[in-house]
Amino acid sequence: MNNVNASIITIGDELLIGQTIDTNSAFIARALNEIGVWVHRRVAIGDQAAAITKALDTEKEMASIIILTGGLGPTADDKTKDALCQYFGGKMVINKDALQQIKKLFEKVYPNQQQIIERNLQQAEVPDVCTVLPNKRGSAPGMLFSTGEKNKDFKIFISLPGVPYEMEGLITDEVIPYIQKNFDLPAIVHKTALTAGKGESIIAEMLSSFEKDLPKEIQLAYLPNYGLVKLRLTAFGHDKQTLENKIEPYFQKMLSLVHDNLVTDKDEELAAVVGRLLIEKNKTIGTAESCTGGYIAHQLTAIPGSSAYYAGSVVSYSYEAKEKILGVHHETLLNFGAVSEETVTEMARGALKTLETDYVIAVSGIMGPGGSTPDKPVGTVWMAVADANTIQTRQLNLRFNRQKNIEITAARALNMLRLFICERLV
Amino acid sequence: MNNVNASIITIGDELLIGQTIDTNSAFIARALNEIGVWVHRRVAIGDQAAAITKALDTEKEMASIIILTGGLGPTADDKTKDALCQYFGGKMVINKDALQQIKKLFEKVYPNQQQIIERNLQQAEVPDVCTVLPNKRGSAPGMLFSTGEKNKDFKIFISLPGVPYEMEGLITDEVIPYIQKNFDLPAIVHKTALTAGKGESIIAEMLSSFEKDLPKEIQLAYLPNYGLVKLRLTAFGHDKQTLENKIEPYFQKMLSLVHDNLVTDKDEELAAVVGRLLIEKNKTIGTAESCTGGYIAHQLTAIPGSSAYYAGSVVSYSYEAKEKILGVHHETLLNFGAVSEETVTEMARGALKTLETDYVIAVSGIMGPGGSTPDKPVGTVWMAVADANTIQTRQLNLRFNRQKNIEITAARALNMLRLFICERLV
Numbered sequence: 088m089n090n091v092n093a094s095i096i097t098i099g100d101e102l103l104i105g106q107t108i109d110t111n112s113a114f115i116a117r118a119l120n121e122i123g124v125w126v127h128r129r130v131a132i133g134d135q136a137a138a139i140t141k142a143l144d145t146e147k148e149m150a151s152i153i154i155l156t157g158g159l160g161p162t163a164d165d166k167t168k169d170a171l172c173q174y175f176g177g178k179m180v181i182n183k184d185a186l187q188q189i190k191k192l193f194e195k196v197y198p199n200q201q202q203i204i205e206r207n208l209q210q211a212e213v214p215d216v217c218t219v220l221p222n223k224r225g226s227a228p229g230m231l232f233s234t235g236e237k238n239k240d241f242k243i244f245i246s247l248p249g250v251p252y253e254m255e256g257l258i259t260d261e262v263i264p265y266i267q268k269n270f271d272l273p274a275i276v277h278k279t280a281l282t283a284g285k286g287e288s289i290i291a292e293m294l295s296s297f298e299k300d301l302p303k304e305i306q307l308a309y310l311p312n313y314g315l316v317k318l319r320l321t322a323f324g325h326d327k328q329t330l331e332n333k334i335e336p337y338f339q340k341m342l343s344l345v346h347d348n349l350v351t352d353k354d355e356e357l358a359a360v361v362g363r364l365l366i367e368k369n370k371t372i373g374t375a376e377s378c379t380g381g382y383i384a385h386q387l388t389a390i391p392g393s394s395a396y397y398a399g400s401v402v403s404y405s406y407e408a409k410e411k412i413l414g415v416h417h418e419t420l421l422n423f424g425a426v427s428e429e430t431v432t433e434m435a436r437g438a439l440k441t442l443e444t445d446y447v448i449a450v451s452g453i454m455g456p457g458g459s460t461p462d463k464p465v466g467t468v469w470m471a472v473a474d475a476n477t478i479q480t481r482q483l484n485l486r487f488n489r490q491k492n493i494e495i496t497a498a499r500a501l502n503m504l505r506l507f508i509c510e511r512l513v
Numbered sequence: 514m515n516n517v518n519a520s521i522i523t524i525g526d527e528l529l530i531g532q533t534i535d536t537n538s539a540f541i542a543r544a545l546n547e548i549g550v551w552v553h554r555r556v557a558i559g560d561q562a563a564a565i566t567k568a569l570d571t572e573k574e575m576a577s578i579i580i581l582t583g584g585l586g587p588t589a590d591d592k593t594k595d596a597l598c599q600y601f602g603g604k605m606v607i608n609k610d611a612l613q614q615i616k617k618l619f620e621k622v623y624p625n626q627q628q629i630i631e632r633n634l635q636q637a638e639v640p641d642v643c644t645v646l647p648n649k650r651g652s653a654p655g656m657l658f659s660t661g662e663k664n665k666d667f668k669i670f671i672s673l674p675g676v677p678y679e680m681e682g683l684i685t686d687e688v689i690p691y692i693q694k695n696f697d698l699p700a701i702v703h704k705t706a707l708t709a710g711k712g713e714s715i716i717a718e719m720l721s722s723f724e725k726d727l728p729k730e731i732q733l734a735y736l737p738n739y740g741l742v743k744l745r746l747t748a749f750g751h752d753k754q755t756l757e758n759k760i761e762p763y764f765q766k767m768l769s770l771v772h773d774n775l776v777t778d779k780d781e782e783l784a785a786v787v788g789r790l791l792i793e794k795n796k797t798i799g800t801a802e803s804c805t806g807g808y809i810a811h812q813l814t815a816i817p818g819s820s821a822y823y824a825g826s827v828v829s830y831s832y833e834a835k836e837k838i839l840g841v842h843h844e845t846l847l848n849f850g851a852v853s854e855e856t857v858t859e860m861a862r863g864a865l866k867t868l869e870t871d872y873v874i875a876v877s878g879i880m881g882p883g884g885s886t887p888d889k890p891v892g893t894v895w896m897a898v899a900d901a902n903t904i905q906t907r908q909l910n911l912r913f914n915r916q917k918n919i920e921i922t923a924a925r926a927l928n929m930l931r932l933f934i935c936e937r938l939v
Contacts, residue, residue: 101736101745103552104703105543110534112557117531126529127564131538131555138553145571162717162735204714250737252913277530288633291588309588310527311676319527380814381807384828388806391882391915393830400828401838402810408825408868412838442834456817487678489817
């Protein structure tokens, strides 16, 4: 069985001048990968007919499935539909179902506006050589073109809107079922683990001979991110169940080799691991954040169902908030400063009392670019984790920009809490 | 003068299976764009020598500047350096400066570990046909290869590490100065404005005849994002100052056409606009967040210098936190529920009192997937903005997933606050 390769083409000048970060490709890649389609290239191009034509020419040489997103909006800078119509030699016709959907959508969004804007009605026009994929979440329909015949150089080209919510609905409801029905797909199995506390080089050293002895159909990849390292084993083959049986002992061996640094043996975020621990043990958590400004709270509450264990956060950016809500002593702030072991200790104690949770995290630091003092440079952070009986503190000296300092502090604090909980639950 | 085109090639399987979102390309594109280099394609490929070679072949046909990131790590899944060495016909040699940098770095990170791991020392090996670009922030040096001669089919190929912090340092310190010195660059000028409260179609309708009358060297692009629409005018030409003079009257005309929905006439985030307003008027802000779980606080504190106006947030996820810290009445929660006009009103009043700020935002809602009730489906949100004299409330009915519901609620709440402040400061 041959691999089925896919290329993703994202269209829009905003992706090229760096004004927008492409999150669509990651969603599409994950969805395709799960059904055994290998996305071997992703290409971002501008909103010009010539660039679209060139990309179609290049990618169809290398892939059987070509997915395009973006460039289908109602404005004049969107050129994709015309370019596709010309490329596949069709002419524009009104699609009745798409027209119906646009009218329905506009009645809902603008109930008091009888007249639908002409340019949105034009979104119901599609090339007569495509199959329309209905977009239940928006006004631009998906379009499917194909060349060749099944089992004989069969290639498909699918154009989807760039709005993530609409694109995601179309991928799940239309694209994935179509590909599963029309292509003979191999199996791909991924097994992912997350480690913390050691850098990529050290983890790689631990796994050095393990990696050398892997059979060629199993690959190991390292995905480092702020002191966390994701490890991913991937196996390719004919049958998913066989692959799962084959990869499992290697995965277990890998887990045992990184045991002391293992956070989870699933493909999940650190905040989800912490959440699972808390649910299992029926414990609650609160946070007192200064420098991270609510980012730890956001990480925790991004997990569905987090209200079961997450009480809340006091984001105490000002001295007054630290004193008034968390009961940090004015003298502590004056004598030791907001970024000190003494202050985070009092923040943690205050949060335990105010939020009435089993555990708390407290952080205070200087994220930059301003705010440093001679003895406390940018990147100085104090963290504390505590329960009613014990408090642990730790200092970080980070060397990144504001955004990265916030992210790394949140990751370190969540991992510190995870270890704290684990120690106490043995 | 011809346009100087660039292609960005990002290397790593994690980008293809959707495990990592590519933020590097956006950074590089912004930096190149600023000096007049047009990034016309971005390609993401896997970590295989064949894919790297193929991408170099394809992109060099279309671009004079090819920037590669990723695949330079110390682990066996990183193939970029060998592939480049072979492509440009060199052999591997130790670079003394890079070796020195690796030793220095490891002494700092692992002061107690005398022995530097062999695989990191190997990162100092580079092809003898490249110019080394020193990486002050990490262990993998940048590499520059070139073909042709200046003003005669001159092309450069630059390979950078994939770690964002290291890549960013190399782009700023090495790559940009090199390109400015060695290429004859055209000028590009962007002018960006942000609107709120109307969808892309309506804004496009307002700008319809304006857009038709634009000269061909000025282009208009629409970048919609959750009820906010960015509008970008781009002009190309020979000289930056001439372009700026030329684009300005068009930009002013555009601003006047969308005047009622204009948030800012700069390329900045909504939270930065709110911050600027507060600094100008010497006012402070606090937040009381339930459903957004700290995300509004994070948006506000992501702006450098926000401690000048941001006091803090009470992230009151539980009933208890709402009652105890914000003084929401138990009866209010029982009678109307946590997601109600009554509750957000009391949250806002409580936050004003607790945080002692001039303004507050309060939000409570159901972000999904769980938590809905028959009369309050997922996506029901109540928001309030207030000062000492006035309170305004508003209900949202969102239809997205958890993450998008959180993001859109934060954007709407920040814009509601912005309008509230503007009304009061006239």
